[in-house]
Amino acid sequence: MRNNDFEFKMTLPFMTPILDDIEQRSLSPLSSLREYENYWMVEFDLPMVGSENINVIFNQNTITVEAKLKETYSEEKLGKITKFEYFKKSVSLPGKIDSKKITSKFEKGRLEIKIPKKIDGTSIKIN
């Protein structure tokens, strides 16, 4: 057995700060962006969500995920209760992408979006 994926051998992803919107009652989900040779992998942590309530919008190089929670999530701080009903977050991709070949899957409350890179250029002849 080789525990190849262990801890710091993998490149840590780009994580964006968590900014909940109290007025819009939306939580900012944790997300990670990892770069591979031919694609980007964007992952969102969406607990308390069913796949039928997830909406993914792709615009230019930005992916926005909106998801309705199965039940209202409440947080209490200093006696004040704040209620949330949605997850919402946008993630910008740093490179050109092939939007026609994007695939996604939702498992254990985690949404994975695989975004192929757009590879254009000319090959160079080697003498």
Place this chain on the structure above:
Amino acid sequence: MSFLLPTSVEENLMNITKPDPQENTLLVGFPSNGLVGTFSISYLIHHLKMKYVGEIDVKDLPAALFVEEGKILGPIRVYNKKNIFIVISEVPFNQYLAEGFAYAAHKFCQKNGIKKIIIVSGMGSINQSKETLKLYGLVTDQILENILYNNEIPKFLEGNIFGVDAAIISVFRKLKIPVLILYAECHPFFPDPEASIIAIETLAKILDVQIETQDIQNRMDKLRIQYRNLMEETIRTLQHNQEQGTRAPQIYR
């Protein structure tokens, strides 16, 4: 669950001293992959109704205090019940702080006659097996091999350990205090209470205590939301470690 101890180690087990289950044991948890250590150790404190007995001070720890029911608490706290001691950190460590933490924990062990340490951590795996999450054990001293064997914990046989875990294990190895590290396979970047349940169940077997995991199972989704900030902060600390630290060379095979 398959048992992966190589034959040679199984043979050696016949000759080693069995650890005394009643001797003082220290459990250690701190924020790392999947927040496995944080979830499982907190759960144990709560469910075993352990008593808060003090705090551990580590030099250069960022200023942070926690208030619980009007009581001010430091970030690294100590709990006790019978022969079980727990040290839990609420803040993630960088490599430098991790070493300071390990030395402080060792001093605590010396003062309290603690003979073995169990660390609970997460093994970040992107390709987690879909159905069954796994837990692996690693020991720094042969005397603890029996714990792996008796509890059918597969041994972490090959791989690399970097950063905070490596810093802590290195200090304990140097100071020659036996350590068992339980690595639960988990999501590397998101809180993973599901992986923590495996760690809790394994700890319950090792410590020979009854721990019902239904409560954490019911709250798994809410915990993932609740602990977003700590997870983000932990990843940021790990990233900082990675940028600053040197990488060990790969061993050619």
